[in-house]
Amino acid sequence: MGLKPADRLSQVLDATYICLTLHGVRRTTMDDIARQAGMSRSAVYQYVRNKDDAFRRLTERLHDDALVRARAAASAGGPPADRVRGVLGAKLDLVGQLMGASPHGAELLDAKARLFADVCAGFVTELKALLAGVFAEAGVVSTVTPDQAADICIALVMGLEARPDGAVLLQPAADALISGLLAAR
Template sequence: MATDRLDEVLDAAYECLTRYGVRRTTMDDIASVMGVSRSAVYQYVRSKDDAFRRLAGRLHEQALGRARHAAAEEAPPATRVRGVLAAKLDLVSRLAGDSPHTAELLDEKARLFGDICHTFTADLRRLLITLFAEAESPAGVEPAEAADICLALVTGLESAPDGRQLLAPATEALLTGLLGAPAGAGGRT
């Protein structure tokens, strides 16, 4: 039951974030969206900063869950890699698209969320390293290098207006080089 209320607080914090941004949102704003008193909100979070930090954590953890699911699928390595990258791109696209303020949750330099963003990227990198190690890339690229190349690709796609549509052909081209065979072909890809 308490988890449900915490989710309500975080949902309200997200709604406030889309309207006002982190700095301009107050605990009163969050309480107002929930239809409760400010003291009721304090039962679930210590402060506005705590609410936004937990919100960032929840969103990144959900995306990481999608990435882990994609990595664990019974599918060719290229499909699994594409799924991991899609989880990151989807998170960024969602936050960048909901409001100019929501992208604040992605700021690796932000005092409140920087460590969450860094941990998320490091976790994705580890997933990708594992996938490339399993695929035994014949291209002579170390798994860690391949992971870094893929993360650089998706970071580039994050700023492209049609990044989501470019993900499939971009990963197809990249993974053809990294895995030594077309991603859509049978065999080890």
């Protein structure tokens, strides 16, 4: 029994990811994706329109997976600080996954890239909403709004993304920041 179309699409996107790590977006061809997927080029076209579509769908899949983790963290029943750290960790993990695999991984995180800008921007907007929700529920100090607290946290994690030790610094940096943002109970 053959693979279902969703499984074949996943196979194509997995192959696209491997090609990204090897060649980057610009240098990858549809032949590269087909070869990596173990499919003919015409078979790949049954699941993606072209190379741009393959990379866009891959970007969406990776960001959607990170959003699932962020939503789970935001809605978990733990202390607000743990929930905020979980949301920020989902973003940092996505960056780590892509940057750790290859220097080309950053291409899927570029909010200015023609193919992915809306995916990246939507991802950050969703994270901000999740964080603002946690801060609204927990209460923030009087000098910031929940939206501002969320923006501050997003800026923190974006700064950590640029550091090789960002994952190690996430907890102490987030703890210091969150303790200054949450209202005293």
